[in-house]
Amino acid sequence: MVTPSTEPPPSGVPGPLGESWRAWAALFIGVLAISAQSASSVTYSVLMKPILSEFGWQRTEFASAMTLRMFVMVVMSPVAGLLTDRIGPRAVLVGGALIIGVGNLAMSRVHSLAELFAFMACMGPGQAGIGAVAASALVLRLFRHRRGLAIGLLNGGDNLISAAVPIGAAYGLRHWGWRPSVVALGAVYVLLAAFIAWSLRGREDPDASETRDPVRSTAGGLRELPWQDPRLWALLLAYAGIYAFITSVQLHLHAFQTDLGRTPDEASRVLSTLILVGAVGAPLFGWLAERGSAEGALAFVVGGLALTSVALWTAHGPAAFFAWAVVYGLVNSGVVALLALVLADLFGAHLIGRLMGLAMVFCMGSTMLANLYTAAMFDHFGSYLPVWRSYTALMLVTLVPVAVLWRQARRAAPAAA
Secondary structure: OOOOOOOOOOOOOEOHHHOEHHHHHHHHHHHHHHHHHHHHHHHHHHHHHHHHHHHOOOHHHHHHHHHHHHHHHHHHHHHHHHHHHHHOHHHHHHHHHHHHHHHHHHHOOOOOHHHHHHHHHHHHHHHHHOOHHHHHHHHHHHOOOOHHHHHHHHHHHHHHHHHHHHHHHHHHHHHOOHHHHHHHHHHHHHHHHHHHHHHOOOOOOOOOOOOOOHHHHOOOHHHHOOOOOHHHHHHHHHHHHHHHHHHHHHHHHHHHHHHOOOOHHHHHHHHHHHHHHHHHHHHHHHHHHHHOOHHHHHHHHHHHHHHHHHHHHHOOOHHHHHHHHHHHHHHHHHHHHHHHHHHHHHHOHHHHHHHHHHHHHHHHHHHHHHHHHHHHHHHHHOOOHHHHHHHHHHHHHHHHHHHHHHHHHHHHHHHHO
16 A cells, blocks of 8 residues: 655645645656656657668668667666665766767767667667656655655656657658757757756755665665565566556557558547547556555556457447547556556555666567567567457456456555554
8 A cells, every 4th residue: 555654754845735835846856857768768769760861771670779879778777776775866866867969969960870789879878868767766766645646646747758759850850850859959959957956956955764875775785675575576567567558559450440440630639649648547546546556546547558458359430449548548647647656556656767677678578579579479460450459368367467467465454544
């Protein structure tokens, strides 16, 4: 169960819902950080065609460079988690934003495929630093009473900002061209780094109930993680399966809809509905985690994912898919938001940086594999239906460890009381 800390709130002017204003300011910074983690990739998806047209590169070459950046991000996520616990989220967020900003400024001068791969690889550590690992630790350590709601808002706010990124990228491409657009993107990240450094100065009071000495508490590094605890592995494997499904839907839903005969605009409206509804779903299930338990809320949303996975390959007609997008958008955003809450509930907020870093290895690793699997299955069968059916089976299997975690949490609750 997500329980508030018994320690007094961090020093600062009291704000809404009994939390300090510095906590709410940190939440706003966290929303910007999580949005920034994906904004660069979304922008390059818009700029891809003009870049390829100028150099005559193949899509597979460009996709390989983007995959390399993601691979480096996955490898560096545990390091970002360890640094978050050792030196604090502020430094990690600032460093990540600077790396991506400088990397994009360098990308604006790219002239060869070798440079493309080098610049993308160099931005990988920045992708690990600016995102959910440090942002979740920042919010969990500053909020005392409404952690569930705060983590929900942290993830839901990302949906609102992310929905505007493609529009901004398209505007820049239309009016300036791809190189100035990349310069503008890099400048935004550099300004974001400066804004984070300024706005979070003196704000990172560690959770006194969790760790009195942040450096000493990380002396064991990653060895301090509960490697022998089966609950950790159950949760990591469950989220690997969850991210495999939601990633495949995000990347291939548009193509699936157009394969069914819908226009690109109609398919885009379904995808946009899904993303925007997530801005409500994440805070909703974070709030429910406060009222019950994070494990119970997780079991509910994974059950919802299993049901929507069936509807994905059985629904017919635009109205049915619109209804599916609303329900799926709610539970999809909820399951993403609950990861940090369940980890903190099971193992403590003092480990959250390293735990989130480890979790991102499983989540993003399955993301890459799932994209390849979905594409290969479509190439073999000429349809996405076998893919969605296989993911229904995966979601049903994933329900097992999630249900076990919920059952254990229910048994432990009376003893804790």
